[in-house]
Amino acid sequence: MKELLLGNEAVARGLYEAGVTVVSSYPGTPSTEITETAAKYNEIYCEWAPNEKVAMETASGASFGGARSFCAMKHVGLNVAADPLFTMSYIGVNGGMVAAVADDPSMHSSQNEQDSRHYAIAAKLPMLEPSDSAECRDFTKLAYSLSEQFDTPVLLRLTTRISHSRSIVELEERENYEQKPYVKCPQKNVMLPAFAKPKHVKVEERTKKLIEWAETSPINRIEDNGSRIGVIAAGSVYQYAREALGDTVSYLKIGMINPLPVELIKKFASMVDKVYVIEELDDIIETHCRKHGVSVIGKEIFPLCGEFSQNTIRQCMGVALPESSKVEAEIPARPPVMCCGCPHRGLFYVLKKLKLYVSGDIGCYTLGASAPLSAMDTSICMGASVSALHGYNKAVGPDAEKKSVAVIGDSTFIHSGITSLIDIAYNKSNSVVIILDNSITGMTGHQQNPTTGYTIKGDPTAAVNLESLCHAVGIPNVRVCDPYNLKEMEKTVREELASDGASVIISRRPCALLKYVKHNPPLRVDPNKCIGCKACFGIACPAISLRDGKAEIDRTQCVGCGVCEGLCPKQAIGSEQEVAEK
């Protein structure tokens, strides 16, 4: 049967067909749908882990136990999981183990555009890179046979365009994978120095064998079009090159990014006069070619930054671009905004009003940095808001502690904010941390997490009690506040900034997009009372706009959260009935 699958769905299909039984991941765009789709197969045990390191260690343990196991993450998630990754490279596998990592060139939904291929080289692991959904499924299955044949975890590298593009996949049956028995073997599985030293030697031998495999594997293939010009490319870039250059050049299509073949590349170079290496982000293939004496053209004409397209290749190689036109008008930007009824809005309004230094984190609430809320000073990575606030306060001194806060979402706090909070308690900074508890992992599209009380499959489970947890690590002041209540929120923040000892404020209100959240009827503005002062614009609600000098609320968007009501100096905003009665 043929299906039009997302690259991510095709990877999940590959897991199913390969007989995988254990999957553990942390959500991250653009990798999330792999695990969400895998969870729909009853044959696969599937979970959301608190973070990527935990996920990879869970997959490692499952491999020790003899199962085919898997974990998925976005590129920056692999930074978190790098610790187990490097040592699992030495240990190898019992049941096959694969980790998928999804890069985000052009940073559609990320804070950097690091190139994960460096990890494969650094950890000395094989890495496959599919170029459409059919290959996503095929390479996932191939990764398991390679993993077991060469005794190694295998990395599957995806990019946004592969993960989030649909193409046709012919479905196959699930393989009846026989789980391997566990056999105790400390020399293989306990990485003490004495055992690790001989394992490093084995890793180097393994790489040599993998290079031999890469020389003849059909996933690294020459497409000879009889041209004097050759192009080496992998992944989505191969598709862009085919689109831009067609059969006017010959291709070496690379399916295994690490280790790269040597003889095959030399053979390809000997068939043509000129070789172009076209790759997004860093010059990995190009550097490999040069190291082996193959002269190529690469980053001197192709960019290091951003996602490519067929036009990038046309432009860099001097091929005519299609004609294009544009309208004679200024087109205002349409940046993403916090949704109507978003509980973060009220909190950020208060933080801005109090003119605080806000140490930020990763999630929907990073949008709090945008105008007009503009209530964020820094944002680095998952969990950094809490530890960076601690460092800031230690540097600037006790006065700073009265004017600074950290903001971190519930899922991000579980991911890597807890250890940072311990740092605040243990090392005595009088910091104020605000946990934005919206009862879900929002940014990546509503995944359950350890605070929600539900598993990935929707089964009820234990939920972390944030108040108890904060008390337990040594935070004396823990408060809970509703961010729709601006007055109460402002009072709470002021009090905790003034108080002695570290504080956690839990800003608690479920995400307005959750299905179970009941909305109030839409509010409206009484045009006779509105003086057009724009006070209600301060919360940047997309439902409020200015028509003929007066504020107007879009009925189709407003969810009646009431945050704007409290801002109006003339009490011009209210429910339909209130406005009629006033």
Add this chain to the structure above:
Amino acid sequence: MSNVKSILIVGVGGQGTLLASRLLGGAMMDEGYDVKVSEVHGMSQRGGSVETYVRYGDKVYSPLISLGEADVLLAFEQLEAARYLPYLKKGGHIVVNTQKMDPMPVVAGNAQYPQGLLDKMSEQGANVLAIDALSLAEQAGSAKAVNVVLIGALAKRLGTDKEIWLRTIEKTVPPKFIEMNKKAFELGYNAE
């Protein structure tokens, strides 16, 4: 490659452009074409400008549409149509919903929503079909059928067989909504 058709679907996050692209992609796969659909997830879904690419033909390589490559621009909102005009081929078709949605800079009073966009797009040589998809959807029975109205209008411009679409609707829509959606499709198909 010359027989590959490229459809760029644009709108505002939350308007349901993803569903339209899946409907289109599914119908073309059933017709026996090679199909690629590229979607946007994550950050830009939050009320931002969103674009989805659908390409079909004998063999499709790139899932992306570059500047000047789209045969048809299907826009759920006027400003978004104008924003993505550079992706349209010279003399290509635009099917645009006349609905206007103010982006945050306009809401905040820092920018103006440009006037006369439909004419400005025509001036550039585009074949513009502007339809009030919201009214037609309401006429069909539900404001939520804006999607299907626009797909109907698109189907005619693509010169595809109407029957494929009606079959796809029957396959994808819950039984009690089939008649309403077929009506919405017809209203879009016949919109001039």
